Amino acid sequence: MSSRHGRREGIDYDAIPAALAASAVEPGDAEFARVRSTYLRGGSPGLILRPGTPAEVGQAVRYARTQPVKLGIRSGGHGISGRSTNNGGIVIDVSRLNAIEILDKETRRVRVGPGARWSDVAAALAPHGWALSSGDYGGVGVGGLATSGGIGWFAREHGLTIDHLRAVDLVTADGSQVHADERENAELFWGVRGAGANFGIVTSFEFEVDEVGDVGFAQFVMDASDTAGFLERWGAAMESAPRDVTASVIIGGPRPGQPLIAQILAVVDSDDADTIVSRLRPISETAPLLDYSIQVRPYESIMHVPPATHQAQGDPVTRSALADHLTPALSAAAGELIASGLTYFFQVRAVGGAVSDVAPDATAYANRSANFSLVAFGPGRRALDAAWDGLLPHFNGTYLNFETDLRPERLHEAYPGTTLTRLRELKRRYDPDNVFRDNFNIAPSG
Template structure:
């Protein structure tokens, strides 16, 4: 049964004065105490949003009103539902989402009893991702039974729960899901509005909805408070805080005959309208008000005259009562919070960028490329001030702290379990600062494939590893051994300045002339001294290049490795070659694959450089092409990292591939304890930089080695037996945090200087979860 049976115009509510909240009450969106049901219908402290409901009716709806609403400054556009002979509702919503860029968009109502809920969940999340996080969902049902509505909400949320284990299964009366892959997760916390004045709608809105929506012609104005109280009772019965449920009402443009509607604020009648609308917000708790009209003049009038006056009136009323607007985290999210993190102390500046374990998008940010994580909180700042606030919040907790740029890091330390992650992925700008000097500014969250794509039309490139999905931040603070390294040096050798946030929250610039000690440390150990929020780098002129993929029979593995090393060392600098081997397969000869770049557009030069490599062993396959650097390190398909387990990798630098090292490496490969073994050539231009010029001091090393394994103990045993052949360590590829690794990574003089800088800028060891610089930090980072 409906709460009321007679639709009525809203004039009674608009004309009736409303009692303001008591002046002694102070409502905060996370910490306010429970109040009585009557008090709770006054103001739930939700942010005020105003918008347009495009009406349905005869003929086609005027969807261009959405553009007018956005240009005029409204917050929300709700599109009409499907009608017989009219536009399809979801298609209309998609069109509006595509032509707008700022407003939130939502359908007026999707019938929960029709269509698979899995499809609805996937479609909503997809449109939210494509629109940049601006889509909300509204569900309706003509069935007095609440089951269909509630099941639809459950299945839709289940589709978005990409952090949950396994596929989605569900068995209900209306929806049965035998097992389907989850995802995608939406770009933002999508509000699921439950629309209607029926008992079923009120119950579902209270029990599980994010919001309750009602039209002016569905309910008598005198019953609004009772209906809202019914939502509250359902919420409380479900163990929820009623403030979790937002309230939305759709109003007519001109409520009744004789009422002027939305007129100029100077008009006495308009002032009465603003007063009445303020009563809906602070008197009945409706924080989202939509005007239903197809009159462009009315849309402009609402946005330009009534909206500013109403916002001011609501702000004044709330300020007088001490009410701080904000949203309450859903109970389902709060139930999954980790101990040790004071979620309710999160400052206002971070609420929108925080992702908790119960949030729909958590599954997309919990893990990295190599490691499965379960952080207690992921903060995704969009600006430097937000980085400062996020670091301050993290610094006040005694839990692990991980800083992430692209999330690819082989070391796996850009996530954690139960701690806080500062995800810099949204700081992803690529900006050309000066064409003459080829200076560019990069955000730490930019991916190198995207950077290469932006620089390619200019004929520029920056050596940056071998995979386009790697983030700028991790590579440009540690080294950067890429396909152009022998000709153009390490990535850090192109860094000319950085902006960074220090452990105490200071924002500083470091370069050859500013904070020179920090600038020295950032290039090789940046992970230990601060958070770099932007890099200035000098790109190289790089035109067409040769790229080869060669596959060899590596039956005599030691001979192949030794020959590869000798050829690389004897080659001109314009050749950089990486060798990869996997675990031997039964009944098959061991294979070695070489990826090589020749920095020349001349086919004869390319062939001349590659021929010595092609003769190191029986050649089984070959592919050589003339291409550009952005094609070699192309950006992978978009999508979150879904790493699982704990990475086990060991890293080393070596001056040469000696016969002894080749035999030891061959034994490691034959043992099967490493499923991925790689040797990267370094040398060349890397050695042109003095060893003491940066914190990356192993300038004489000709090769970088890394091995991936499934068993830490077994891989360690093999790798430790090879240490006599090594001359250093590359931190980005190393998961072993035993204290002796520090001297492998940093020679004695370098480590002493780093520790002195660390003591000055991070004396309490805020940044210790990556590659700790001291014994105490190392112990703390392992706990």
């Protein structure tokens, strides 16, 4: 039921396709408060379309492209770089496309809708003894993560989420349904794995998943007062660790009179206590240990997150980068940034290993040499940008999923050399009118 008072200029509400009208939400509807914002971003769209089939997604795209307002695409609503809400525009929300199907037990093929969350995927795969490395938080949606990378708990052992992708179905800018895999529309399939948001709305992903049993899950609380030394030692420990261990470090802002605290989270793909302890010991020795817990538990329990309504306000301010090594110079510069208070949440995730086995030109995620993904959240755009820009010489590209700086250099860092040229060619072919531009837009014109 709509009051119609909140209708926004520029949107022709009478032209909404009949099949979409019943599930559409507009300002004034009772449901609006639940769907206007995302996990990290406040918004007030003029219309949220919620197609329930790929054909309806096609209708939504054909309608939305005729409306002279912003267009956001939403799956799980956890976008950082992706503006999956907006002010006065249209959002196509594909969260209803959330089915998870086992296609073939022999080859461990599964088909997943973009609206599933990674906690749902982990729960559906667990009874088969399978898992798919995705990210560190189960509330994140499949659509945004699986079109851009996916740095998860088995990254060093099994690679990125996009490295497990075998086929996609998507709706392109003219509203048509297109299949892409290594044989059919192979160039599009290449581009979807790293820059998918620019080419359409993926309506299903076909993955080959891995065999995974119970795993070791560790949380260490460290005194990171010697921040530079700690980061350097942790980086070295990760680079020399066997691939069955993947870990991340989170450091909050400094607090007066208290030591700087770091939290290490680590997953060891083993259920053997001796193996788990031997993998974790070098990591735990990188700084004075204040507290820890180590458990053997199902991967799905690490990913479990109850569904929640998103009610964020404002816009996240982040910077992101990839680095080959946590060198003494990078570690010292990161230590200074953290001490300055310009970031309240600084995280380094381990990558490398199997991620680096994939050739840089095999997918649109080209920065394959990096052993680390870094992200900083800050209270202020200008101050964080100024500080982070000073760190750029230490980096080797970026992972756009954690980036909110819209200056054009970021595209070149994420898609180095010929990668961006190839992506622009694809954009001209599949989206010449630049319909999909809510997430690090690769403009057809350059």
